[in-house]
Amino acid sequence: MERCAAFQIMAPYGQKGRWRELMPSARELRVELGCGKGRFTVETAKAEPDVLFLAIERVPDAMVVAMERAAREKLENVRFIDADVNQLPEFFAPGEVDRIYINFCDPWPKSNQAKRRLTHGNFLKLYRRVLVMGGQIWFKSDNEKLFAFSREEIPQFGFSLSEVTDDLHADGPTGVMTDYEAKFYEQGIPIHRLVATMTPWTDEGNDTDGKGG
Secondary structure (H helix, E strand, C coil), rough: HHHHHHHHEEEEHHHCHHHHHHHHCEEEEEEECCCCCCHHHHHHHHHHHCCCEEEEECHHHHHHHHHHHHHHHHCEEEEEEEHHHHHHHHHHCCCCCCEEEEEECCCEEEEEEEHHCCHHHHHHHHHHHHHHEEEEEEEECCCCHHHHHHHHHHHHHHHEEEECCCCCCCCCCCCCCCCHHHHHCCCCCCCCEEEECCCCCCCCCCCCCCCCC
16 A cells, blocks of 8 residues: 555545646546456546546555555556445535446445435436536446436436447457456457436426335
8 A cells, every 4th residue: 555655635625626736738537436456447547648637436445456566557547445435525626527437336225225326316316416417426236226227327327328238249349348347348248338418407306215116
């Protein structure tokens, strides 16, 4: 952890509204929720050096591996944050984020666990508080039921869906893969993906009690 200290933001709450000071020339600011060991983070950051990437991860061992990967590549456009997703509005200002990546999050399969899914309405409302209007969520999952839930849930909270597919790699590898995704691809497990674009929306008491799913 000490060797990679330069890649970790130790006090994210003090950065609210000031993230672009880390990279004033950044074309966009993107956030990855649960970066794991960082394969997707690092490869995406390498491919788009003019974008500032902030990767959130709560598992220390995984984050160390991710930071080591970034250090080996000498990346200057990626930083890592140890924080809970529900704290996003506490360290990002409204409209500060251009894109959020959610890759292979825990499906929380039981009905009474729906509120813990990162595509549940309660989380979608949080994302709306930090995304710029027209900002996007890029979501990938190997879990068919979670994806079906997400396709129904996300549009109810002011997002329009596009690029929806139930087999992203049907014609061969597409885009940067996570470590999990590469294993799933080798095993022939189809990957579900969608892009959700934020549109104007008024909260009219949508049901977010977690029923169903």
